[in-house]
Amino acid sequence: MTEDSPVSVSGTPPAVLPTAAERKAAEAVFGERFALAERFVEHLATSGIERGLLGPREVPRLWGRHVLNCAVVAELIGNGKSVCDVGSGAGLPGIALAIARPDLSLVLVEPLERRVAWLNEVVEDLGLDNVSVQRARAEQAVRSVDVDVVTARAVSAMSKLAGLTMPLLKGEGQVLAIKGRSAAEEVADARKVIRRLGGSSVEIVTAGEAVLEEPTTVVRITVG
Template sequence: MVEASDTERDAAERIFGVRLGLAERFVQHLATSGIERGLIGPREVPRLWGRHVLNCAVVAELIADGARVADVGSGAGLPGVTLALARPDLHITLIEPLERRVAWLEEVVMDLDLENVEIMRARAEQAMGRVSCDVVTARAVSALDTLAGLTIPLLAGEGELLAIKGRGAQAELDKAAKVIRRLGGVETTVVVAGADILVEPTTVVRVIVSKR
């Protein structure tokens, strides 16, 4: 069992509520088969709760009720699986091109019985026209100027991109500004999620896309 600190457990209880047990099982998947199959590095085990699961799950507070979410480059289910656990009202499509990662995601989703999740084996550009979504999420996929071209088209002209980033978020956003505007981005901001829950809130680049 990967133990959360007292602070992390308090945060997890607030985020996952009655589904905390499922979140704990997800962390165990990451710490065992996730490492065995190369989805998570062994050095990350002590940081699974704080740096990975909670860091991703708080993004749920930025998403509207009942939204359809496409998670690009899901990999180890971050943030897609954590969002599905925190928000059973959301419909999550995990988009991942690598077969071994897809196989692992399928096993995890089945074990956790996440009825609000579907998995699509595809590159982001291959998913265009195959997925209908209001929100696109991504974490550790690529720099924002490249990521914008992979994610914004999935929104079909209307919705928002939530990209989890680090301290260089504003610099990435400034560099990607022209690309984002060309793709239909009408409003861009750097926001934080989990400010009242986490010691280190999550930095998110938010891009609103509209045809208007």
């Protein structure tokens, strides 16, 4: 068996089996909650695809490109912090973080009703008692959300995302935005906006270097 060969897991559809390398990483990231991560991937590969939260072509890449890519961001979050995941969609990174870190308290903010319904179903099925789901736009959630950390993935460019996420911190905390190769360019375009909104620093960091072949790129904004 090679590192790229799927590892058989009883009851798991072959299309969503992790490779040997992905399973090793997942076991390191999720620990004793690895089975919950497996079940989350199954939800993504079935009802998540059926309801249009992800495209069918993403199924073979659910572990590496999506779930692990998000879950490793947990290493950038302190113990017992409160987290708001903006534009949670398919629970990425919100649900992945909730599985990896049961000490965190998360609120998943999502404006679309069908996605909110799916998120609630998944949270209930997985028994995640550290997660709540709120149907709202980020601008609306400011009235009810006050957290230590705000996360986001595939929501918008940093110049706009800063305005959607930073106000949720109420003057103190961190924004962790999962980004790709455009991170440096987006940060350069957003620096003035970030400064105007009270950002004391903005930097590009990586997460998951110890377990992932391709670490996750994160834009970290510190407020206060």
